[in-house]
Amino acid sequence: MSTQKKNTNHRTNNPPHKTVTSSSNGKKKLTAAQRKELERQQRITQVLIVVGSIVVAVIFIIIFLSVYGDNSSSKTNYTSDTADQTSSSSAVDSTIYPASEKFETAPDGEQLKKPAKGEEVAVLETNMGTIKIRLFPKYAPTAVENFKKLIKEGYYNGIIFHRVMNDFMIQGGDPTGTGTGGKCAFEGYETFGDEFGRNLYNFRGAVSMANTGAAGSNSSQFFIVQTKKAQYYTLGDKEGFIKNGGAKWAAEQYEKSGGTAYLDGQFKSVTGSGHTVFGQVYEGLKVVDKIAAVEVDASNKPLKDVVIKKAYLTKVK
Numbered sequence: 605m606s607t608q609k610k611n612t613n614h615r616t617n618n619p620p621h622k623t624v625t626s627s628s629n630g631k632k633k634l635t636a637a638q639r640k641e642l643e644r645q646q647r648i649t650q651v652l653i654v655v656g657s658i659v660v661a662v663i664f665i666i667i668f669l670s671v672y673g674d675n676s677s678s679k680t681n682y683t684s685d686t687a688d689q690t691s692s693s694s695a696v697d698s699t700i701y702p703a704s705e706k707f708e709t710a711p712d713g714e715q716l717k718k719p720a721k722g723e724e725v726a727v728l729e730t731n732m733g734t735i736k737i738r739l740f741p742k743y744a745p746t747a748v749e750n751f752k753k754l755i756k757e758g759y760y761n762g763i764i765f766h767r768v769m770n771d772f773m774i775q776g777g778d779p780t781g782t783g784t785g786g787k788c789a790f791e792g793y794e795t796f797g798d799e800f801g802r803n804l805y806n807f808r809g810a811v812s813m814a815n816t817g818a819a820g821s822n823s824s825q826f827f828i829v830q831t832k833k834a835q836y837y838t839l840g841d842k843e844g845f846i847k848n849g850g851a852k853w854a855a856e857q858y859e860k861s862g863g864t865a866y867l868d869g870q871f872k873s874v875t876g877s878g879h880t881v882f883g884q885v886y887e888g889l890k891v892v893d894k895i896a897a898v899e900v901d902a903s904n905k906p907l908k909d910v911v912i913k914k915a916y917l918t919k920v921k
Contacts, residue, residue, distance in 0.1 A: 716857070727916055747882035751789075775827040783825075898910060
């Protein structure tokens with residue numbers, strides 16, 4: 605067995621132009637120049653530590669805000685029960701499928717009429733009853749096309765109503781059941797544009813697109829207005845609704861049947877909210893009320909799933 609000898613030769617790493625002197629007790633003394641240089645280096649180190657700490661803090665704040673701050677564009681698609689949603693820029697976004705420019709403005713009261721014979725309607729068969737919806741392809745063509753395409757794909761089959769608020773609305777259309785999912789039907793696009801000002805309103809029974817509050821953030825989630833009371837919020841009241849451009853016939857209807865006037869898109873600048881109306885329940889409002897009355901948790905999610913067992917299109921006979 606061999607052993608390895610230790611090297612007893614000591615070398616200094618001191619550069620040749622610097623001299624190190626030792627005192628009688630073996631401790632090295634620094635020259636004045638060396639002390640000055642050492643102090644300078646210590647100050648630089650302290651400054652670097654402070655700057656580094658600030659940079660780390662700023663990075664942490666940025667990461668925190670990106671995760672927990674205003675993430676409305678990528679997280680929850682929903683309609684709020686208050687008028688506090690964030691408005692977005694009107695800049696064109698290539699990820700948003702543009703709303704059709706070919707549309708008509710609905711005649712007064714058209715929204716409340718029963719569908720005509722041969723007219724195509726949507727049917728939602730739920731585990732609590734059936735809801736029948738008249739669609740408005742002339743007045744909200746993009747939203748209706750999106751809804752019909754998703755129905756034909758079987759997209760809504762088995763999806764729950766994930767957000768239910770009695771005396772407000774019931775919301776579904778998210779395959780994840782969390783309120784954070786969903787897609788639009790237009791290939792290559794994340795969302796599609798809004799269709800406001802078509803003389804369609806968020807009356808009781810109206811079917812509207814849920815969104816994040818940002819312009820053109822419609823995907824697959826929708827809600828059915830359930831409240832029997834007229835809700836105006838920052839519009840004030842019936843007079844405020846008319847003063848801000850609401851039709852008189854619509855004001856009378858809100859007072860008569862209820863609804864969420866502040867969610868009408870043409871009032872977005874006043875209320876901060878806006879949702880595209882593309883359908884109206886003409887049969888099954890009692891089912892909507894029944895769903896709205898179920899027991900929910902703190903997030904307004906039903907404790908027992910309310911499921912859209914099947915969604916399909918059919919023609920009125």
